[in-house]
Amino acid sequence: MREKICLIYNYAQHYRLGVFKLMDQQMECDFYFGDKMSDVKKLDYNELKGFKKELKNVPLFSNFYWQKGAVSLFFKDYKKYIILGEYYCLSTWLILFFSIFSSKKVYLWSHGWYGKESFVIKLIKKIFFSMATGIFLYGEYAKKLMIKEGFKPSKLYVIYNSLNYKEQIGIRKKLIKSDIYPDHFENKFPVLIFIGRLTKVKKLHYILEAQKKLREQGLLLNLVIIGNGEEKEFLSSKVLEYGLKDYVWFVGQLYEENAIAEYIFNADLCISPGNVGLTAMHTLMYGTPVITHNNFALQMPEFEALTIDKTGDFFEHESVSSLAIKIHQWFQKDLSREEIRENCYHIIDKKFNPDFQVSEIKKVMYGY
Incomplete structure (x- = not known):
């Protein structure tokens, strides 16, 4: 009988269902989740037989918070913990501190290091992560930075990231080209797409500015935006200002995966001007490459899935001109759309999926 593992997470994000469900099936794992996280949809706890309890996230100051009920779990009959880092x-912090005086092992699941940390944040992170038994990281970039900061490579485990792969692979196998865009736009121009929350950090107005610039140069493009958020009104005003009303489609928030898959599969190129994150996982899964910025210290770890001319490209950070050039170059290159599609599938199928993640976690937690 394998030892029970206690997993404590900030929230049960719906897009984490794939990896949590596989952990539930293949590991002896009890799940404890925080109760809220802005407007992110919560997964159905009934999907996890190991779900135990919802913890209350209590805001303190700035971004700091306390998970009510989390510390008491350290005194339960668990010997190993996986906690969001x-x-x-x-x-x-308190759980990590207690673990120093205990034989219990605490593993953190975290972005780790970005490369933009100030002296004070570096110091805080060094103390925080040094108390952990090991750290599960989303990418090799963070691992290399942490090794430079003095962390032992043997404590750092890269498991990448994923979405709901099992559901998505089933949908992907049935996808065929449709006329969804020619029917809507009444043209056959190339289609750019973005999927995700419409927030300031995503800098989505860059896409509109690049689209306007390219239109003036003779390259006509359509843009599809899937998602809602604080920037919707601002972006809508920009569409009207730039005269792009007939070439931009605000689909809105969408959770129905078959519909999302059709939009992504039939698009030509995803643009993510801010940090790329899980947008890359979603679009690559359905065969659409991604262009995002090249300042990796300000990126999310999913940028590692992008290879120039194979699964995407990078533009100069905060440069609309560079973004416009990269989009123009992409459509000027003699790239096979089907070959690009297969490249996108390959990177997700190889590393960025729950099977890979849980396999790596099991090696650490169980030794196999």
Whole structure:
């Protein structure tokens, strides 16, 4: 009988169902989730037989918070813990501190290092992560940075990231080209797409500015935006200002995966001007490459899935001109759309999926 593992996470994000469900099936794991996280949809707890309890996330100051009920879990009959590695969760600090005087093992699941940390944040992170038994990271970039900061490579485990792969692979196998875009736009121009929350950090107005610039140069493009958020009104005003009303489609928030797959599969190129994150996982899964910025210290770890001319490209950070050039170059290159599609499938199928993640976690937790 394998030892029970206690997993404590900030929230049960719906897009984490794939990896949590596989852990539930293949590992002896009890799940404890925080109760809220802005407007992110919560997964159905009934999907996890190991779900135990919802913890209350109590805001303290700035981004710092306390998970009520988390610390008491350290005194239950668990010997191993996997905890989301957010240094601004103060209850996690206390659990790590207690683990120093215990034989219990605490593993953190975290972005780790970005490369933009100030002296003070570096110091805080070094203390925080040094108390952990090991750290599960989303990418090799973070691992290399942490090794430079003095962390032992043997404590750092790269498991990448994923979405709901099992559902998505089933949908992907049935996808065929449709006329969804010619029917809507009444033209056959190339289609750019973005999927995700419409927030300031995503800098989505860059896409509109690049689209306007390219239109003036004779390259006509359509743009599809899937998602809602604080920037919707601002972006809508820009569409009207730039005269792009007939070439931009705000689909809105969408959770129905078959519909999402059709939009992505039939698009030509995803543009993510801010940090790319899980947008890359979603679009690559359905065969559409991604262009995002090249300042990796300000990126999310999913940028590692992008290879120039194979699964995407990078433009100069905060440069609309560079973004426009990269989009123009992409459509000027003699790239096979089907070959690009297969490249996108390959990177997701190889590393960025729950099977890979859980396989790596099991090696650490169980030794196989």
